[in-house]
Amino acid sequence: MRFEALDARMHVFETANDYCVLPGIYIVARLKVKNLTNLLRKNGKFKTVYDEALCDIMLTTTEHLMNCGLNITYAHYQTDEISLLLAFEEYGFARQTIPIISTLVSEASVKLSFLLNEIACFEGRISQLPNLNEVVNYFQWRSEYSQRQALYAHCLLALQREGKTSVQANRILEGLGFSERKKLLLEKGLNFYYVPTWQKQGVGLYWQTYHKLTNYQGENTPLKTRRIRRDFDLPMLDAYTSFLVNLIKQNQDIGKKLSTR
Numbered sequence: 468m469r470f471e472a473l474d475a476r477m478h479v480f481e482t483a484n485d486y487c488v489l490p491g492i493y494i495v496a497r498l499k500v501k502n503l504t505n506l507l508r509k510n511g512k513f514k515t516v517y518d519e520a521l522c523d524i525m526l527t528t529t530e531h532l533m534n535c536g537l538n539i540t541y542a543h544y545q546t547d548e549i550s551l552l553l554a555f556e557e558y559g560f561a562r563q564t565i566p567i568i569s570t571l572v573s574e575a576s577v578k579l580s581f582l583l584n585e586i587a588c589f590e591g592r593i594s595q596l597p598n599l600n601e602v603v604n605y606f607q608w609r610s611e612y613s614q615r616q617a618l619y620a621h622c623l624l625a626l627q628r629e630g631k632t633s634v635q636a637n638r639i640l641e642g643l644g645f646s647e648r649k650k651l652l653l654e655k656g657l658n659f660y661y662v663p664t665w666q667k668q669g670v671g672l673y674w675q676t677y678h679k680l681t682n683y684q685g686e687n688t689p690l691k692t693r694r695i696r697r698d699f700d701l702p703m704l705d706a707y708t709s710f711l712v713n714l715i716k717q718n719q720d721i722g723k724k725l726s727t728r
Contacts, residue, residue: 488562493596494553495605496571498532498589500579503547510585516546516620517666524582525549529672530695531578532571540718541711543606545613545669546620549575549589552602555719564593603711610707613669615645618659622648625655664700671698673714 488494500506507513513521522544529549533539538554551571553559560566572591579587596602619640626636640648649659659667675696680687702710 485563485565488564488593488595490558490562493555493599493602494557494562494567495594495596495602496551496553496568496591497548497594497609498551498571498575498591499548501588501590506583506585506587510583515624517617522665522670524579526670526672526697527582528575528578532575533672533674533695535570535574537567537571540673541606541714542672543609543669544672545609546616548609550606550609552606552715555715568593599712599715602715603708606711607704607707610668610701610703614667617662617667618645618648618652621657621659621662622652622655625652625657629655668701668703671701672696673698674718 503516507516507521525544529542529544529551532549532551533542537551537559538557539551540554541552543550553567560570568591572589575589575591576587579589594605596605622640623633623636626639627633631639640651643651652659672695674693676691676693678689678691681690701707
């Protein structure tokens with residue numbers, strides 16, 4: 468078989484399951500560190516998954532993803548996962564899901580491995596969301612999950628401080644609901660209300676435009692540029708919905724203006 472024919476024949480098998488996301492559909496990529504607890508135990512530098520130094524490393528990894536070629540409107544980080552909302556007008560990789568997720572997973576894995584000086588690996592998946600309402604629902608879902616994970620983790624640590632093993636502590640918590648776990652934590656001396664917001668809600672990352680002065684031909688010239696903001700104090704519930712809607716619509720308006728130039 469001639470190369471041209473063989474090349475065309477075999478490419479079919481490579482792309483058989485490589486779906487393209489249709490225009491008008493929002494793309495969210497969710498990346499998760501595989502076995503983060505074991506990785507931290509091996510590393511030995513961090514006390515818990517809520518160690519501020521680890522948080523900074525994960526946020527640096529997220530910022531790297533926001534600068535590696537794909538236009539990211541909003542990112543959300545919590546404990547061991549990163550969610551990335553691609554810009555509505557993003558057509559990188561022809562919107563093919565496999566190249567998008569494989570690029571993000573590989574970039575995140577390499578960056579985190581470098582920062583930890585340990586081999587770290589992410590796994591990832593793509594959500595195709597039909598409208599803005601479902602995008603908001605997605606991030607509300609991850610925010611709620613973040614709260615539940617934070618409560619569980621703090622309860623687990625409180626029980627372990629009393630001498631319970633990890634297995635014993637997990638058995639106790641498995642039979643308790645959200646409000647019961649909050650009560651247990653309060654009995655152990657910690658009011659969940661006062662747990663830092665970034666541990667409960669996660670951290671949001673998004674682009675902000677600002678002006679700075681730059682020296683051009685010996686004169687201070689104003690320059691419009693942008694940088695990533697780390698938001699450690701995300702709002703909750705309806706306020707979070709309003710925040711997301713405004714942010715996404717604002718970025719879509721900017722995208723429309725750029726596309727018409």
